[in-house]
Amino acid sequence: MKHSFLDRYSSLDSPIHRLDPRAKIVSFLAALLIIVSEPRGEVQSFLFYYVLIGALVWISRIPVRFLLKRCLIVAPIVLMAAGLMLVSGSPIAEGAIDHPHGGRALLSLSIALKAFAAVILLTLLTSTERFHRLLEGMRALKMPALLGVLSAFMYRYAFIISDEMLRTSRARLSRTPGRLNISRFTVYGHQAATIFVRSWERSQTVYNAMCSRGFTGRFPLRTALHFRPVDALFLISFTLVFVAVRIVI
Amino acid sequence: MERAENSMRNDPVRAAGVTITDLTFSYEEEREVLCGVTLRIEPGERFGIIGPSGAGKSTLLLHLNGILTPGRGTVEIGGLPVDRESIAEIRQKVGLVFQNPDDQLFNLTVEDDVAFGPLNLELSSEEVSACVEEALAEMNLLGFEELSSHHLSYGERKRVALATVLAMRPEVVAFDEPFSNLDPAMVEHLIDIIGSLPATVIIVSQSILPVIASCDRLAVLNRGRLVATGSTREIASDRALLRHCGLDFHFYCDVCHELNLLQGGTDV
Amino acid sequence: MERAENSMRNDPVRAAGVTITDLTFSYEEEREVLCGVTLRIEPGERFGIIGPSGAGKSTLLLHLNGILTPGRGTVEIGGLPVDRESIAEIRQKVGLVFQNPDDQLFNLTVEDDVAFGPLNLELSSEEVSACVEEALAEMNLLGFEELSSHHLSYGERKRVALATVLAMRPEVVAFDEPFSNLDPAMVEHLIDIIGSLPATVIIVSQSILPVIASCDRLAVLNRGRLVATGSTREIASDRALLRHCGLDFHFYCDVCHELNLLQGGTDV
Amino acid sequence: MHIADGIIAAEICLAADAVSIGALYAFGRKTEAEDIAVMGFMGAALFVASLIHFPIAGTSLHLGLFGLAGILLGIRAFPVVFTALLFQSLIFQHGGLLTLGLNAINMGAGAMAGWIVWKAGRIPENIRAFVAGFVGILLPASLMAVEFQLTGYGRGAVYIAYIYSIVAVVEGVLTLTIIGFFRRVKPDIIERSQR
Ligand SMILES: Nc1ncnc2c1ncn2[C@@H]1O[C@H](COP(=O)(O)OP(=O)(O)OP(=O)(O)O)[C@@H](O)[C@H]1O
Ligand SMILES: Nc1ncnc2c1ncn2[C@@H]1O[C@H](COP(=O)(O)OP(=O)(O)OP(=O)(O)O)[C@@H](O)[C@H]1O
Ligand SMILES: [Mg+2]
Ligand SMILES: [Mg+2]
Numbered sequence: 001m002k003h004s005f006l007d008r009y010s011s012l013d014s015p016i017h018r019l020d021p022r023a024k025i026v027s028f029l030a031a032l033l034i035i036v037s038e039p040r041g042e043v044q045s046f047l048f049y050y051v052l053i054g055a056l057v058w059i060s061r062i063p064v065r066f067l068l069k070r071c072l073i074v075a076p077i078v079l080m081a082a083g084l085m086l087v088s089g090s091p092i093a094e095g096a097i098d099h100p101h102g103g104r105a106l107l108s109l110s111i112a113l114k115a116f117a118a119v120i121l122l123t124l125l126t127s128t129e130r131f132h133r134l135l136e137g138m139r140a141l142k143m144p145a146l147l148g149v150l151s152a153f154m155y156r157y158a159f160i161i162s163d164e165m166l167r168t169s170r171a172r173l174s175r176t177p178g179r180l181n182i183s184r185f186t187v188y189g190h191q192a193a194t195i196f197v198r199s200w201e202r203s204q205t206v207y208n209a210m211c212s213r214g215f216t217g218r219f220p221l222r223t224a225l226h227f228r229p230v231d232a233l234f235l236i237s238f239t240l241v242f243v244a245v246r247i248v249i
Numbered sequence: 250m251e252r253a254e255n256s257m258r259n260d261p262v263r264a265a266g267v268t269i270t271d272l273t274f275s276y277e278e279e280r281e282v283l284c285g286v287t288l289r290i291e292p293g294e295r296f297g298i299i300g301p302s303g304a305g306k307s308t309l310l311l312h313l314n315g316i317l318t319p320g321r322g323t324v325e326i327g328g329l330p331v332d333r334e335s336i337a338e339i340r341q342k343v344g345l346v347f348q349n350p351d352d353q354l355f356n357l358t359v360e361d362d363v364a365f366g367p368l369n370l371e372l373s374s375e376e377v378s379a380c381v382e383e384a385l386a387e388m389n390l391l392g393f394e395e396l397s398s399h400h401l402s403y404g405e406r407k408r409v410a411l412a413t414v415l416a417m418r419p420e421v422v423a424f425d426e427p428f429s430n431l432d433p434a435m436v437e438h439l440i441d442i443i444g445s446l447p448a449t450v451i452i453v454s455q456s457i458l459p460v461i462a463s464c465d466r467l468a469v470l471n472r473g474r475l476v477a478t479g480s481t482r483e484i485a486s487d488r489a490l491l492r493h494c495g496l497d498f499h500f501y502c503d504v505c506h507e508l509n510l511l512q513g514g515t516d517v
Numbered sequence: 518m519e520r521a522e523n524s525m526r527n528d529p530v531r532a533a534g535v536t537i538t539d540l541t542f543s544y545e546e547e548r549e550v551l552c553g554v555t556l557r558i559e560p561g562e563r564f565g566i567i568g569p570s571g572a573g574k575s576t577l578l579l580h581l582n583g584i585l586t587p588g589r590g591t592v593e594i595g596g597l598p599v600d601r602e603s604i605a606e607i608r609q610k611v612g613l614v615f616q617n618p619d620d621q622l623f624n625l626t627v628e629d630d631v632a633f634g635p636l637n638l639e640l641s642s643e644e645v646s647a648c649v650e651e652a653l654a655e656m657n658l659l660g661f662e663e664l665s666s667h668h669l670s671y672g673e674r675k676r677v678a679l680a681t682v683l684a685m686r687p688e689v690v691a692f693d694e695p696f697s698n699l700d701p702a703m704v705e706h707l708i709d710i711i712g713s714l715p716a717t718v719i720i721v722s723q724s725i726l727p728v729i730a731s732c733d734r735l736a737v738l739n740r741g742r743l744v745a746t747g748s749t750r751e752i753a754s755d756r757a758l759l760r761h762c763g764l765d766f767h768f769y770c771d772v773c774h775e776l777n778l779l780q781g782g783t784d785v
Numbered sequence: 786m787h788i789a790d791g792i793i794a795a796e797i798c799l800a801a802d803a804v805s806i807g808a809l810y811a812f813g814r815k816t817e818a819e820d821i822a823v824m825g826f827m828g829a830a831l832f833v834a835s836l837i838h839f840p841i842a843g844t845s846l847h848l849g850l851f852g853l854a855g856i857l858l859g860i861r862a863f864p865v866v867f868t869a870l871l872f873q874s875l876i877f878q879h880g881g882l883l884t885l886g887l888n889a890i891n892m893g894a895g896a897m898a899g900w901i902v903w904k905a906g907r908i909p910e911n912i913r914a915f916v917a918g919f920v921g922i923l924l925p926a927s928l929m930a931v932e933f934q935l936t937g938y939g940r941g942a943v944y945i946a947y948i949y950s951i952v953a954v955v956e957g958v959l960t961l962t963i964i965g966f967f968r969r970v971k972p973d974i975i976e977r978s979q980r
Contacts, residue, residue, distance in 0.1 A: 029882065036883050037795040070878045074789045080945075081792045084938040114791025119878045126875050134875070144806075146813040150868040153825025154832060156623040159667055161833045163619070167352040170316055175366040175417060177341035187356070187365070192959060193966035194355040197399060200826055200971070205620040207822035208584045212608045213685055214637030217818055276668065301700040302672030348671050348698070349617070357969060399970045400544065403616050403694075404570025404723065426671070429697040430616070432569040432723045434763030455672065455700045456724075458772045485776055495702030504726045505770035508753055 009062050009127040016060035016128045021137030023231035027238040028125045034242045035117050041106045045249040046113045052241060053120055060128050070123045071116050078115040082108035131155060136225055152219045160206065161199045168195055264293040264449040265327025265342055265420040267313065272322035274308060282308050284473045285322070290449060292327070297460040297481070298453045300470035301495040306453040307348055309470065310423050313451070314343040326421060341370065344419030348426045350403070350410035359385075359401075359409050360394040366417035384416035387442055389435070404430050411439070421449045428456040457498040461485050469494055532561040532717040533595025533610055533688040535581065540590035542576060550576050551741045553590070558717060560595070565732035565749070566721045569763040573741040574721040575616055578691050581719070582611040594689060609638070612687030612716075616694045618671070618678035627653070627669075627677050628662040634685035652684035655710055657703065672698045679707070689717045696724040725766040729753050737762055786849065786922075786949070787835070787873065787888055788929060790881030794936045802886030805867060808893070813864040824865045827854050831869040835879060848952070851892050852921025853960050855899030856914070857974065862896035863889070887932065891925040898924050899960075910968070911961055918960025923953040 010017070016024070035049055057067065085108045126134065132152065139148045168191055207215075267290040274283040282305045290296045300306050311317040312324050315331045324331040331339050344366075347353045356362040363384055367377040385391055388408040398406055407430050414422060424443075428436050436456075440463045443450055454460045460467070467484040469477040471494045477484060484490070491497045535558040542551040550573045558564045568574050579585040580592050583599045592599045599607050615621045624630035628649060635648040653659055656676040661669070666677055675698050682690060692711075696704050704724075708731045711718050722728045728735070735752040737745040739762045745752060752758070759765045790798075816824065834848040854862040867889040873879035880888045899917035926949035933942035967974050 032790065032882060033795075036791050036798070073878050077787065077789050078792065081789075081933070081938065084933065084941045087939070087941055111792055115789045115881075118790035118881055118883075122875060122878055122882060131876075144809055144813065146816060146864055147809070147868055147871070149821055150825055150828055150864060151872060153821060154828040154868060154872055156625075157826050157829030158832050159625075160623070161829055163667060165833070167347075167349075168355040170311075171347065171353045171355055172365075173316060174314055174340060174345045175413065176369050177337045186962075189959065189962035190357050190361070190966070191355050193357075193963045196830065196963050197966055197970055198351065199830070200974070201399065202620060203822060203826040203829075205615065206623045209613070209615060209621045210623065210633070211604075212582050212584070212611065212613050213634035213681065214609055215633075216605070216637065217821070220633070220636030302676070302698070302703060303670045307670060349619070351617070351619075357966065397970045402571040402575065408570070426698055430570070430694055430723060432763045433725060433766045433768065434760075435570060437768050455698065457701060458769045461776070462768075462772050492702075495700045498701045500701065500705050500730075501726045501769065502773035502776070504730050505773045508729070508770070 009066065010130045012061055012128075014060045014128070016056065016124070019128075019234055020225060020227045020231040021129050021133050022140055022225065022227060023235045024125055024129060025134070025137050025141060027235045028121050030239045031242045032118055032121055034246045035121075036114055038110070038114065038246070041110050043106060043110050043113060045245055046110075046117065048245045048249060049117055049242075050113075052245070053117060053124075056124055057120070060124060062124060062127050066127070067120055067123055071119050074115055074119050078112050081115075082112045085111060132219070133225070135219075140225060149217060149219070156206070157199070157203050160202050161195065164195045164199045164202070168198075263420050263447060266290060266292040266294075267327075267421060267449060267451065268323075268325040269309075269312075270323050270325075272309070272312060272319050272324065274305075274312065274317060274320045276308075282473050283312075286470070286473070286475050287322075288468060288475060288478070290451060292449055294466060295443060295450045295464045296452070297464035297467045298451065298470055299455065299457060299460060299467060299484075299496055300453075302455065303472075304470045304494075305473040306470055307425050310345060310425050310451070310453055313421070313423050314340050314345055316345075341417075342420045344414035344417050344422045346411055346414045346422070346424045346427060348429075350398075350406035353410040353413060354398040354406060357397060358394065359390065359396055359398055359412075362398060362409060363412050363416045366413060370417065380416045380418065384412040387415060388412040389438070404432065404435070407431060408435070415442075415446075419448060421451065422446060423451040423453070425453050426455065427452060428454060428459040455496075457485075457491075457496060458501060469496070531688050531715060534558060534560040534562075535595075535689060535717060535719065536591075536593040537577075537580075538591050538593075540577070540580060540587050540592065542573075542580070542585060542588045544576075549741055554738070554741075554743050555590075556736060556743065556746070558719060560717055561715075562734065563711060563718045563732045564720070565728040565735045566719065566738055567723065567725060567728055567735060567752075567764055568721075568738035570723065571740075572738045572762075574738055575693050577738065578613060578693050578719070578721055581689070581691050582608050582613055584613075609685075610688045612682040612685050612690045614679055614682045614690070614692045614695060616697075618674035621678040621681060622666040622674060625665055626662065627658065627664055627666050630666055630677060631680050631684050634681060638685065648684045648686070652680040655683060656680040657706070672700065672703075675699060676703070683710070683714075687716060689719065690714060691719040691721070693721050694723065695720060696722060696727045723764075725753075725759075725764060726769060737764070786847070786892075786925060786929065787870070787880030788884045788891075788932070789878075790883050792936075793884060793887060793932055795883070797932065797935065798883045798887055800886075801890050802883065805863075805886035805889045805893070808890075809864055809867055812860050816861060816864070820861065824858060824861060827858055827862070828865045828869040828872070830854075831866065832872055835869075835873060836877070848959070849892065849895065849922040849925065849956060850918075850960075851895035851925065852899030852902075852918035852956060853963060855896035855901075855921060856903045856917055856960070856964065858896075859900050860897070862900065863893040866893045866896055891928040891932075894928060895921040895923075895925040910964065914961045914964040915957040917957075919953045919957035921960070922956045923950055926950075926953075 038045060086104050135148055135151055172191060269286055269288040272283055272286040273281065275281045286309065298306055312319055315336045326339055326342050329335050329338060354362050356365055360381060363381045364377055367380045388411055390408055390412060398409055427439060436459050440459055443463045452460055452464060461481055464481050467481050468475055469484060477490055488497060537554055537556040540551055540554040541549065543549045554577065566574055580587055583604045594607055594610055597603050597607065622630050624633055631649045631652055632645055635645045656679055658676055658680060666674060679695065695707060704727050708727055711731045720728055720732060729749055732749050735749050736743055737752060737758065745758055756765060831850050831854060834850045837848050854865060858865060870880055870885055870888050874882050874885060899921035902917040902920060903913050905913060927946045930942045930945045
């Protein structure tokens with residue numbers, strides 16, 4: 001795993017990138033909530049939502065291809081849900097009973113639209129901000145402290161594990177001419193366990209190394225967050241537009 | 250450590266040559282890590298590649314058994330080009346000892362790890378045991394069979410890593426920094442082993458003295474380019490070249506001289 | 518690489534002594550890895566611990582800042598015993614450079630990694646930048662700031678690991694195999710740096726020549742026991758002792774001699 | 786396994802969020818500094834495991850390791866699962882942000898079940914490890930099926946659980962191997978977990 005894989009486009013520069021992470025977190029979360037709480041079977045308003053999100057994408061200069069790839073990740077579960085709805089769904093939970101014919105089709109469509117809109121919003125959030133600044137923003141927004149520290153560790157340890165995976169597979173490949181004999185599949189188990197144990201050990205030594213460099217439980221940040229009027233303006237106007245669409249349409 | 254008659258050493262020499270032509274590679278788009286490396290290593294030769302840290306030495310080695318794919322250029326082992334089709338045969342021919350032993354060990358015990366390669370070669374179980382025991386003995390590791398590599402010191406793991414590759418009896422053995430983290434006695438022993446392997450040996454290292462002691466020819470890699478190739482004598486005495494590449498080792502000699510004086514100039 | 522005036526070097530010497538008393542430790546019940554090690558290192562001294570692979574050198578170092586807890590015996594840093602209560606203070610005083618750089622690096626970019634320690638010391642952001650830049654310059658790493666430490670060559674990672682500890686300006690710096698995987702120019706430079714650190718320096722290594730060049734006193738560790746302590750001259754010229762512990766480095770000297778002859782015996 | 790935003794009714798999601806944030810505070814309160822490293826590691830392991838997909842029965846399934854998390858961390862597995870999910874939803878769009886609480890409850894339940902199985906004395910360690918891994922993934926899948934039904938997806942959802950029982954076997958074996966490896970290489974980890 002490349003480190004750039006996680007926040008690959010966070011080093012681009014755009015008005016969105018320059019916003020304070022707190023402004024982005026709150027406004028994107030609000031938009032997410034508004035979109036997801038759209039009644040089932042409602043599809044017209046999504047035209048507007050997608051236009052709004054599209055504008056954001058355009059301003060942020062995040063490549064569309066990249067966003068589409070991210071949508072592919074959730075595609076299986078979304079398609080499964082949409083498919084289930086089409087085949088065996090019953091609109092018991094909410095409205096949409098007034099679509100007797102297109103009912104189920106509209107229901108599936110609205111589920112897919114919601115899910116993909118949510119994915120694009122979240123991807124935008126994470127690819128327009130460096131990950132540790134995002135965490136800092138969440139902490140400033142009173143996210144439980146444990147969550148912040150855990151995330152920071154997790155982020156680092158994830159590299160350690162994937163590093164270990166890359167190395168052991170190189171080693172296995174180098175000494176495996178041809179395909180691994182099926183009767184020796186336990187090798188995979190041992191390899192997995194080795195990766196686990198070794199990255200466990202490495203995570204412990206890394207933690208020790210951190211302690212020996214004065215770590216006390218809080219990750220230091222080099223540049224402090226700075227909430228400007230522009231951020232407030234973005235937060236308010238962005239949220240209002242979404243609320244307006246939700247109410248009016 | 251001395252073992253007089255040794256089957257690996259008495260094998261007929263099965264060594265393959267290595268030809269690298271115009272090899273170019275970059276991990277990321279901007280930075281070329283290897284630029285147009287062309288090199289010919291004869292069968293049975295002991296060939297050293299020296300270069301400063303970050304020169305691209307490890308990257309070059311990873312091309313020898315197709316773990317990395319060249320951006321441009323080709324690598325041939327014994328006339329066989331390294332590519333998708335030939336990969337199985339290539340990996341049988343080429344044994345790679347990684348720079349970091351932890352990259353190499355992934356089985357439960359030392360014995361499993363050493364046996365992993367030979368088992369993949371579909372040898373009979375006696376042959377496998379023989380290979381394993383021989384490799385362990387070579388590396389002075391008898392008695393470690395049942396230990397887990399997680400419980401060994403770094404230098405011990407390094408020796409296990411060497412054993413895992415020797416046990417496969419490859420035609421080309423490529424060592425990445427074999428001498429680091431070993432004690433002097435082990436370094437000397439390893440130089441002996443390298444001298445007697447019935448294979449082509451490629452050594453990549455920054456520990457210049459042991460490389461000089463073990464190689465017939467040297468190449469100097471600097472920032473991804475081959476800046477010189479020649480006999481060990483030629484390269485080792487070209488002090489200007491070495492200094493230019495940050496490889497000037499004369500300072501080690503100074504330390505030795507000083508000590509020899511201390512001892513009243515003992516015989517050399 | 519030469520930097521004339523350098524704030525780290527001009528700091529007043531803040532160095533603490535180290536006292537190890539009857540240190541005994543074992544990872545598993547049966548095998549004692551350290552047996553009754555007693556050692557006193559003076560403030561500001563450059564102290565080398567040499568020993569063959571598996572002697573227990575790394576294990577010893579891990580006791581210096583409380584990563585391992587002694588089975589028996591005590592460790593004191595500047596008079597302060599290493600235990601649960603004092604651990605935070607100890608860790609500020611003692612900087613440990615691990616044998617394997619991968620044990621040490623965990624931030625995404627080289628700069629973040631080096632800045633981590635100074636930031637934890639709650640220095641102002643200018644001071645942090647100054648520390649970081651200085652440490653990177655020392656290790657010849659300028660230009661690497663934005664790279665990911667996972668994408669560097671082993672020697673480069675090693676240098677980053679060294680820089681992370683140097684940036685913290687500890688009172689005791691303990692290096693585990695600092696010279697391995699570095700090119701000769703870097704080794705020479707590191708010896709210079711070690712010579713000018715305003716701290717007590719402990720070096721654990723099997724690369725005997727650089728240790729000799731950088732230490733005032735040496736101790737020899739063999740199978741967990743301290744078999745000798747003395748001035749560098751004394752230990753380095755006791756060939757019988759060194760040979761007994763697998764540390765006889767004269768073979769390096771032979772290589773040098775041979776080369777010097779080749780060059781027509783250049784000046785030393 | 787990871788439910789995306791917009792699939793389950795918003796009310797259910799919000800209720801689950803409230804519950805799981807409460808649980809986060811309750812279970813996470815007593816963590817000590819040293820535990821954090823282990824928890825962070827386990828979270829990273831969950832996170833990486835969920836990236837290892839393998840195709841079965843037309844969909845692509847992935848590992849969970851929830852049983853293992855339960856074995857090694859006990860009750861503290863919940864904050865870890867929660868954080869790992871937050872991560873996945875933010876970085877890989879695996880699951881969603883509003884469904885975070887729901888997903889955390891599902892998978893946290895798996896971890897708890899694994900822990901309970903592991904604690905059941907007398908039974909040989911290998912069997913306990915296998916079963917812990919097995920229920921660790923099957924329980925979340927079953928809970929997910931129930932939630933789908935509640936939202937009105939009909940009976941089709943039950944098949945989710947069937948499909949996941951295949952993964953559950955793989956998980957069981959993997960958990961068993963890792964625990965066996967630990968027993969051999971780092972027994973202190975296992976001893977710690979049995980306290
Ligand atoms: N985690 C561990 N569990 C059990 N035994 C260990 C562990 N780590 C090291 N050992 C054993 O302790 C002994 C000393 O190990 P240590 O790493 O201190 O050696 P070292 O002197 O640093 O050697 P090297 O120069 O090879 O790094 C070795 O025999 C090793 O097998
Ligand atoms: N995975 C990677 N991604 C990006 N760049 C890399 C990666 N691995 C190495 N590099 C870069 O490629 C260059 C060559 O690396 P390589 O590991 O081949 O050097 P080396 O000669 O083996 O050095 P050393 O002696 O320090 O091991 C270095 O500048 C390094 O920063
Ligand atoms: Mg290298
Ligand atoms: Mg060591």
